[in-house]
Amino acid sequence: MPEEQRPRRRQARGERRVAQLLEAAAGVFCKVGYTAATTNAIAREAGVSPGTLYQFFPNKEAIAIELGGILNQRMREGHGELFTPENASLPLREMLEVIVDPMIEFNCQNPAFLALVHDSDVPGTVVMEHDVLHSSLLERVEHLLGLRAPALSAAERGRVAAMAFGLFKAGLALVLAHEGTERDAYVGEVKAALYGYLAPYVGTGAVAMTEAGPAPAATA
Amino acid sequence: MPEEQRPRRRQARGERRVAQLLEAAAGVFCKVGYTAATTNAIAREAGVSPGTLYQFFPNKEAIAIELGGILNQRMREGHGELFTPENASLPLREMLEVIVDPMIEFNCQNPAFLALVHDSDVPGTVVMEHDVLHSSLLERVEHLLGLRAPALSAAERGRVAAMAFGLFKAGLALVLAHEGTERDAYVGEVKAALYGYLAPYVGTGAVAMTEAGPAPAATA
DNA sequence: AAGAAACGCGAGTGATCGCTCGTGTTCGCC
C-alpha cells in the first residue's frame, strides 16, 4: 500500500490564499526570525484562521521551504541568471558590481531571504530541504568560481565559495540594518571586502573563458 | 520606596552551583542556540532541578548575560589584551596572525561564544545587556582601527569595524563547522579575507604610533 | 545547641505553540 496521495486540485481562491499566506509568512519571518515565528501569527497577518493555514501547508517548516523556493525563483526571474560565464569573465571589479548590486537590491525588497538563510545556520532549526536557498546559492558561487579560477583545487574552491558567501551574508545583514546613505556605504564595504578577498584567487582583470588558465588583462 | 534588594550573601556551595550551571548553559547554548535552549535542559545538564537553577538566576536571559560576561572576561585573562597599540603597529599580516589566532583558538574551546553573538543578530531574542559580547568586541576592533588608521572618519571607521567583525564571525562559523586540517584551512581563509579587506584601509606594513599618519614600511 | 538563612527538590501553574477537528460556507460542474 503505497499510501497514494490524491492531487487535491486547487481552486483560484486557494491559489490566492497561498500567495497571501506566503506574503504574511515573509513578513513575520523577517520580523522575528523563523524559529520565533508562530503559525498563528502568520495566519493572523494573512487575515485567516489557523485552520485555513493548515489547509494549504502541512506544517510550519513547509511554509519556509515553499517560501524559500518562491524567493529563489523570484530572484532568478527578477534579475536573470547572474552567475554566467559572461559575468565570470569580466574584470573582478565589474563582476562584483554586476552580481552584488542586484543581489543586494533583491534582498532589500525581500528581507525574508536573509531571515531564512540566517536561521539555517543555527542547529536544530530547519533541515536539509529548507537549505535550498543556502545550498543552491552556494553552488552557483562555487560554479562561477570554477569558471573564473579553474586552477583552484575542488577543496579550495569549496572553501573560497563558502567564505565569500558567508562574507556576503554578514555584509548583507549590515546593509539591511541601515538605511539611506549609510546603507549605500555598507554596500560599498561589501564589495570592497569581496574584492580584497577574491582578488588573490581570481585575479583583478578580465579572464579568457576558452582556455584553462586565468589571464590577467586590462582594467585595474 | 526604592525597593531595596538585600545582598543575598552566597555560600561556597552556591558559587560552585553557579559555575556548574554556566558550564551546562554553555554546552546547551552551543548545541541548540540560545532561543531553542530550555532552562530545564540546562538544569538537567548541570545535574540539578529546575528550582535550583532559579535560585541563582532570575530568568533565562540572565544566564546568557552572565555567561557572556564570563566569556568576555575569560578571553582577556587567557590571552591578555589583544587590541593593543603594540599589535596595532605591526605589519598587517603579523597583526592578523597575532590577533586572529588567539581569538579563533579561544572560540574553539568556548564555542558558546559564537552561539551567543549569533543569536544576538536575530531580532526578538536577547536585548541590549546581552550584547556585551558583541558591542565590547566591536568597540575594541574600532579602537584598534582608530590607532592603525587615524585618517579614517569616525563613520567610516565604524563601518569598517562592523564589516571586519561580521566577516570574522562568518569565518568563525565556518571554522567551527569543520575539524582537523579542513579547520586549519578555513582559519587561513579568514585571515586572507581580513587581510584583503583591511589592507586598503590600514596599509600592509608597520605603522608609527607617534605621529598621525600611517607610514607603510618593511614587510610584504 | 538552636535559630536563621542559603540550598535543593520536583510536581505543578499558566501561558503559548503547532496543529486538529467538527461544522458550516462557497465554488465548480452536471
Add this chain to the structure above:
DNA sequence: GGCGAACACGAGCGATCACTCGCGTTTCTT
C-alpha cells in the same frame, strides 16, 4: 438546482516552556 469537493472557521487538544512554591536539608552564626 443540486451534489461533492475545496475552502473557511475557531475552539481546543496535547505538548512544551519559563518559572513558582511548599517543604525538606545543609550550612553559617552565635
